[in-house]
Amino acid sequence: MYTLLDGKLISEQIKKEIAEEVQQMIKAGKKRPHLAVIIVGHDGGSESYVAGKIKDCQICGFQSTLIRLEEDVTEQRLLQEVERLNEDTDVDGFIVQLPLPKHISEQKMIEAINYKKDVDGFHPINVGRLCIGLPCYVSATPMGIMELLKRYRIETSGKNCVVVGRSNIVGKPTAMLLMQKTYPGDATVTICHSHTKNLKEICQQADIIVAAIGQPEFLKGDMVKEGAVVIDVGTTRVPSTETKSGFKLKGDVDFNEVAPKCSFITPVPGGVGLMTRVSLMKNTLLAAKAEIYEKNG
Amino acid sequence: MYTLLDGKLISEQIKKEIAEEVQQMIKAGKKRPHLAVIIVGHDGGSESYVAGKIKDCQICGFQSTLIRLEEDVTEQRLLQEVERLNEDTDVDGFIVQLPLPKHISEQKMIEAINYKKDVDGFHPINVGRLCIGLPCYVSATPMGIMELLKRYRIETSGKNCVVVGRSNIVGKPTAMLLMQKTYPGDATVTICHSHTKNLKEICQQADIIVAAIGQPEFLKGDMVKEGAVVIDVGTTRVPSTETKSGFKLKGDVDFNEVAPKCSFITPVPGGVGLMTRVSLMKNTLLAAKAEIYEKNG
Numbered sequence: 001m002y003t004l005l006d007g008k009l010i011s012e013q014i015k016k017e018i019a020e021e022v023q024q025m026i027k028a029g030k031k032r033p034h035l036a037v038i039i040v041g042h043d044g045g046s047e048s049y050v051a052g053k054i055k056d057c058q059i060c061g062f063q064s065t066l067i068r069l070e071e072d073v074t075e076q077r078l079l080q081e082v083e084r085l086n087e088d089t090d091v092d093g094f095i096v097q098l099p100l101p102k103h104i105s106e107q108k109m110i111e112a113i114n115y116k117k118d119v120d121g122f123h124p125i126n127v128g129r130l131c132i133g134l135p136c137y138v139s140a141t142p143m144g145i146m147e148l149l150k151r152y153r154i155e156t157s158g159k160n161c162v163v164v165g166r167s168n169i170v171g172k173p174t175a176m177l178l179m180q181k182t183y184p185g186d187a188t189v190t191i192c193h194s195h196t197k198n199l200k201e202i203c204q205q206a207d208i209i210v211a212a213i214g215q216p217e218f219l220k221g222d223m224v225k226e227g228a229v230v231i232d233v234g235t236t237r238v239p240s241t242e243t244k245s246g247f248k249l250k251g252d253v254d255f256n257e258v259a260p261k262c263s264f265i266t267p268v269p270g271g272v273g274l275m276t277r278v279s280l281m282k283n284t285l286l287a288a289k290a291e292i293y294e295k296n297g
Numbered sequence: 298m299y300t301l302l303d304g305k306l307i308s309e310q311i312k313k314e315i316a317e318e319v320q321q322m323i324k325a326g327k328k329r330p331h332l333a334v335i336i337v338g339h340d341g342g343s344e345s346y347v348a349g350k351i352k353d354c355q356i357c358g359f360q361s362t363l364i365r366l367e368e369d370v371t372e373q374r375l376l377q378e379v380e381r382l383n384e385d386t387d388v389d390g391f392i393v394q395l396p397l398p399k400h401i402s403e404q405k406m407i408e409a410i411n412y413k414k415d416v417d418g419f420h421p422i423n424v425g426r427l428c429i430g431l432p433c434y435v436s437a438t439p440m441g442i443m444e445l446l447k448r449y450r451i452e453t454s455g456k457n458c459v460v461v462g463r464s465n466i467v468g469k470p471t472a473m474l475l476m477q478k479t480y481p482g483d484a485t486v487t488i489c490h491s492h493t494k495n496l497k498e499i500c501q502q503a504d505i506i507v508a509a510i511g512q513p514e515f516l517k518g519d520m521v522k523e524g525a526v527v528i529d530v531g532t533t534r535v536p537s538t539e540t541k542s543g544f545k546l547k548g549d550v551d552f553n554e555v556a557p558k559c560s561f562i563t564p565v566p567g568g569v570g571l572m573t574r575v576s577l578m579k580n581t582l583l584a585a586k587a588e589i590y591e592k593n594g
Contacts, residue, residue, distance in 0.1 A: 188487065
């Protein structure tokens with residue numbers, strides 16, 4: 001019988017821990033952590049993600065600032081806004097919600113953010129520091145995955161971990177974290193992707209699988225060995241008549257087939273997605289406390 | 298019958314290519330590429346590495362500057378020297394030869410170097426950009442390995458590559474490069490290390506093995522499948538009565554056992570070591586041509 005890695009339970013626990021810490025900070029005369037979010041345009045997914053982030057800030061006792069720019073904003077105007085937030089000493093951390101309209105370079109925007117306020121952990125300095133094993137803002141999904149492994153005390157040392165997907169925001173950093181010299185870490189890590197030829201055989205040998213492909217129900221029962229730990233990062237929206245919103249979230253794992261073979265597995269929804277959300281709050285708290293970088297300039 | 302991946306031949310070829318390009322640059326009225334090297338103390342290994350780098354500069358037609366500081370130099374004094382080179386517009390790139398004496402933080406020194414002149418590719422920005430897949434200074438050993446794969450037209454796409462060793466300067470960046478969406482790249486990459494439990498079985502399944510453990514003759518014949526490509530990064534000095542210097546370089550691969558099973562294999566010496574050396578020259582040329590980063594400030 002498998003155990004669910006309950007992202008809802010754990011993320012609520014973490015939010016409570018953060019809220020308590022913020023209360024202590026306020027009592028000690030410190031200012032509230034302050035997250036700013038820039039949203040460009042009115043993409044449905046982005047709107048709902050951003051609404052979630054603002055709501056999480058309220059729950060955690062953070063101040064939040066939402067900056068709305070229209071779809072046709074120029075790159076230069078957006079850069080100005082980033083610059084303004086870089087210099088605003090009241091803002092501890094901020095993010096530019098992705099994706100951005102095609103006429104704006106996402107990479108340019110990411111690099112324009114002061115890495116000391118880069119609570120998304122996308123700036124090359126934070127990515128490099130993660131790689132080297134130095135303190136940094138870890139991007140939200142990999143951080144959420146590590147937190148789940150920790151809270152459920154899942155052993156990673158010497159385990160065969162297979163990460164399916166090599167994206168910059170999930171696959172690569174998750175692989176880097178799983179191999180680092182700490183816990184969670186010390187795992188033997190294999191990174192698979194679209195060019196991998198023997199994916200089924202590789203997954204069958206894995207003690208831990210992180211599925212981050214973006215293809216609904218890609219990972220089937222016959223690809224997983226008995227007792228495996230399966231982390232499902234997928235959140236593809238598929239049309240559905242069962243929900244009010246008209247869509248349903250599907251993971252990269254065929255849960256019905258895979259779960260019975262697992263020791264631990266994340267559900268979708270209620271797994272990694274909620275851990276990703278709460279990780280942004282953790283980074284914002286770290287920024288407010290200047291735990292990663294000293295505050296200057 | 299195996300083919301030797303001849304680092305001597307290839308590195309000499311590359312040095313010739315660089316020297317020709319520099320001649321063209323001079324003809325076009327441009328200045329010579331200029332590499333500066335800071336060496337602290339009199340470590341035997343460092344002395345000989347640095348001498349090699351200065352000699353390579355001569356062969357390539359580069360200007361070189363060697364800055365010697367004594368073993369007891371203060372961290373602050375060394376930082377001043379780094380700052381001076383950051384600001385010296387005539388110097389295209391520079392390195393601080395590692396290791397440094399214990400009273401000086403290597404990481405602090407690496408981060409003090411302007412990443413635009415960081416031809417060793419150790420600065421977090423260059424590491425992060427490598428990870429993300431952006432143009433950057435790739436550190437010398439991984440770059441040398443990629444160059445060998447390229448020049449011998451070794452297919453990497455969809456191949457099972459096993460990197461043994463997770464160091465920041467070899468294992469991790471080599472893994473990152475082997476999985477990137479280009480050639481060489483698109484490989485399925487497994488990173489093994491001291492905590493890996495089934496190393497022998499993992500290596501036996503590898504099409505390409507990069508051995509970067511630092512243990513002489515670690516990789517034995519029974520760990521390698523027929524037809525594998527084996528890249529030996531090891532260069533441990535062992536005492537020897539056969540050489541004038543009194544030591545001999547040993548690789549991480551038991552060459553006599555492993556070579557007969559290989560399609561391609563690097564010798565030690567004469568393999569990756571020389572490719573590492575020439576990669577610093579390539580980065581210096583890239584710096585002089587401002588191919589990675591624009592020159593400013």
